[in-house]
Amino acid sequence: MSRLQEIMNFNRSFVEEAQYEEFRTDKFPDKKMVILTCMDTRLVELLPKAMSLRNGDAKIIKSAGAIVSHPFGSIMRSIIVAVYELGAKEVFVIGHYDCGMTGLSAVDVLEKARQSGISNEVMQTVAHSGIDLERWLKGFDHVQEGVVKSVSLIQNHPLLPKNILVHGLIMDPTTGKLDVLIEGQQKE
Numbered sequence: 001m002s003r004l005q006e007i008m009n010f011n012r013s014f015v016e017e018a019q020y021e022e023f024r025t026d027k028f029p030d031k032k033m034v035i036l037t038c039m040d041t042r043l044v045e046l047l048p049k050a051m052s053l054r055n056g057d058a059k060i061i062k063s064a065g066a067i068v069s070h071p072f073g074s075i076m077r078s079i080i081v082a083v084y085e086l087g088a089k090e091v092f093v094i095g096h097y098d099c100g101m102t103g104l105s106a107v108d109v110l111e112k113a114r115q116s117g118i119s120n121e122v123m124q125t126v127a128h129s130g131i132d133l134e135r136w137l138k139g140f141d142h143v144q145e146g147v148v149k150s151v152s153l154i155q156n157h158p159l160l161p162k163n164i165l166v167h168g169l170i171m172d173p174t175t176g177k178l179d180v181l182i183e184g185q186q187k188e
Helices: 004-016 019-023 043-050 074-084 106-115 120-128 133-137 143-155
Strands: 033-038 058-063 090-096 165-171 178-182
Touching: 004 019, 033 043, 033 074, 043 058, 043 165, 058 074, 074 143, 090 143, 106 120, 106 133, 120 133, 143 165, 143 178
Parallel strands: 033 058, 033 090, 090 165
Antiparallel strands: 165 178
């Protein structure tokens, strides 16, 4: 069952009662930062509060495991746009302990896809188009590994200016405690 009608009913009241007023801001991040973090539901409200962020302070990009899987994919494009068009000066890659991408088995995901009706023919077509599904869906052994790889890809991106700091952190999804894994340095 869809939640669409429930959401639309709430939204009508939200707008009629002008509840949006407290969230008014513009498109530029006030703290000049962009955050790449995981899509984990535990971080939706916890992460901004643990970082003392209010609406409008940062651009927040979410992906499974806070992973940049391709140097010219949509995650990296969003970071580049945040830097050049929206004034971001720092990038924070924030993974979290107990991440669902830790130990994720691409074989298991693909088997669940088959069980839900995706045919082997479709998977073969995708594979023949040059997509390595097992590599694309593979998780990591440790959250630190994912953060380090994403930070490295961002730091070394040919379109990222040298003055942009790229930090790597890991969050406890229960307490909000942040551990610094990599403190960004300006490139030479």
